Amino acid sequence: MTQTTPTNIIVWDWPTRLFHWLLVATFGIAFATSGDDPLLRVHLWSGFLFFGLIVFRIVWGFIGTRYARFSDFVASPAHVIAHIIGVLHRRPQRFLGHNPAGGWAILLLLGLGFLLALFGFLVLGGQEGYGLFAGLLTFAQGHQAMEIHEAICFSMLALIGIHWAGVIVESFLHRENLVAAMFHGRKRVENVAPSPNSVPTHAKLAIVIALGALVTPTVFLLSMDSKPLWANNPGLKITHTWEVACGECHLPFSPSLLPSRSWEALLAGEEDHFGDILALKPETKEALRQSFTGHSAEDEPTEAAYQINHSVQKNQTPQRISDTPYWRKKHRNIDVETWKNKDMGKARCDGCHADAKEGIFDDRAITWHAPFNAQSKQSPENGR
Ligand code: HEC
Numbered sequence: 001m002t003q004t005t006p007t008n009i010i011v012w013d014w015p016t017r018l019f020h021w022l023l024v025a026t027f028g029i030a031f032a033t034s035g036d037d038p039l040l041r042v043h044l045w046s047g048f049l050f051f052g053l054i055v056f057r058i059v060w061g062f063i064g065t066r067y068a069r070f071s072d073f074v075a076s077p078a079h080v081i082a083h084i085i086g087v088l089h090r091r092p093q094r095f096l097g098h099n100p101a102g103g104w105a106i107l108l109l110l111g112l113g114f115l116l117a118l119f120g121f122l123v124l125g126g127q128e129g130y131g132l133f134a135g136l137l138t139f140a141q142g143h144q145a146m147e148i149h150e151a152i153c154f155s156m157l158a159l160i161g162i163h164w165a166g167v168i169v170e171s172f173l174h175r176e177n178l179v180a181a182m183f184h185g186r187k188r189v190e191n192v193a194p195s196p197n198s199v200p201t202h203a204k205l206a207i208v209i210a211l212g213a214l215v216t217p218t219v220f221l222l223s224m225d226s227k228p229l230w231a232n233n234p235g236l237k238i239t240h241t242w243e244v245a246c247g248e249c250h251l252p253f254s255p256s257l258l259p260s261r262s263w264e265a266l267l268a269g270e271e272d273h274f275g276d277i278l279a280l281k282p283e284t285k286e287a288l289r290q291s292f293t294g295h296s297a298e299d300e301p302t303e304a305a306y307q308i309n310h311s312v313q314k315n316q317t318p319q320r321i322s323d324t325p326y327w328r329k330k331h332r333n334i335d336v337e338t339w340k341n342k343d344m345g346k347a348r349c350d351g352c353h354a355d356a357k358e359g360i361f362d363d364r365a366i367t368w369h370a371p372f373n374a375q376s377k378q379s380p381e382n383g384r
């Protein structure tokens with residue numbers, strides 16, 4: 001039996017309590033580490049655990065103990081209104097489990113939490129090329145998912161505020177510490193005749209579900225890391241004509257690295273291509289035009305394409321990738337000596353990016369990093 005004293009019974013079973021505080025912890029950690037690249041890993045770990053917990057709680061809402069079930073606390077709107085009126089008159093009806101208003105807050109929090117995690121997965125796939133949705137979404141779609149992910153997060157924060165207000169008000173009106181009850185699980189019984197709360201029968205099941213819910217995402221995350229995903233990425237296609245005509249003197253830059261008007265301008269100016277004459281035949285020009293049509297910065301799904309295209313003003317036509325604001329921002333810490341080095345000139349993208357030829361430019365494929373001291377005159381190639 002779970003009845004500890006004649007007047008105190010366990011209302012919140014231990015899986016529900018554990019879930020509650022782990023959810024608080026994972027949400028807090030994920031919130032604190034959001035938007036910070038070096039801490040992305042921590043954000044992901046807490047996000048995956050958060051997702052596992054939400055899944056567990058939804059299952060537990062159907063098979064858990066009495067007060068943990070949705071059927072116990074999801075009430076009709078009429079009950080919710082009656083309860084709120086009761087609170088306003090300082091005479092709310094007392095419920096052993098969640099009151100009708102609180103029940104809806106829980107349901108909404110779970111629903112939003114589920115969506116929060118779901119959109120997190122979409123951001124991960126679209127913006128970082130990781131996880132379940134890798135390769136299925138463009139960077140731009142990942143970016144939109146990010147905005148929704150953030151909006152859901154802030155809705156949850158607002159709802160958490162309401163949840164706290166409810167807990168404080170009810171604790172005060174019923175003279176009982178509801179926060180403490182979420183730790184020890186017990187609440188006093190007044191005139192309600194409680195049916196026994198059968199925790200032990202479900203305990204084993206709870207352990208299985210909790211383990212599954214926590215371990216599965218963890219394993220998933222670990223397996224994701226076992227191989228760099230960019231290495232499997234087939235990359236963006238370039239045509240044979242492009243490779244031959246534009247790969248003779250330098251890397252055949254992926255058409256995704258400049259807007260189509262820039263490629264148009266480079267073709268138009270081929271008689272003076274940075275001091276060289278390209279002398280392209282008209283049919284080659286036409287074939288090159290077809291190579292970049294639909295594959296330039298406006299069109300390709302990678303982050304590099306998206307960021308380059310969005311950094312260039314619409315009335316500007318840069319002829320160098322290395323002149324685009326995004327490129328300059330990303331390479332501002334690299335010193336002059338490095339660029340002078342014949343293997344590391346600005347146009348030698350492949351000198352520092354293992355996936356340059358494929359046009360991906362994943363941050364995990366960068367093979368060279370600026371020294372911590374930006375003033376340092378030491379070239380990374382000195383030792384060669
Ligand atoms: C005859 C040699 C040659 C050929 C062929 C050639 N280029 Fe170039 N390209 C150059 C030189 C030289 C530069 C300047 C490199 C530098 O300043 O570091 C350059 C620079 C560029 C840049 C600017 C790189 C930057 O700094 O961001 C782009 C873009 C470019 N070329 C595109 C093309 C395209 C497209 C083709 C094919 C139509 C092509 N190139 C063919 C010689 C060539």
Ligand code: HEC
Nearest residue numbers: 304321330344345346347348349351352361363368369370
């Ligand atoms: C001397 C080495 C070097 C060369 C050459 C170089 N890069 Fe980079 N690039 C870097 C480093 C280092 C970073 C990471 C900067 C950061 O994150 O602060 C970077 C970042 C980037 C990024 C952003 C990647 C991301 O997701 O953070 C893109 C896109 C990129 N480079 C494109 C290019 C292109 C295109 C070229 C050739 C025109 C090029 N780079 C040449 C070193 C280089």
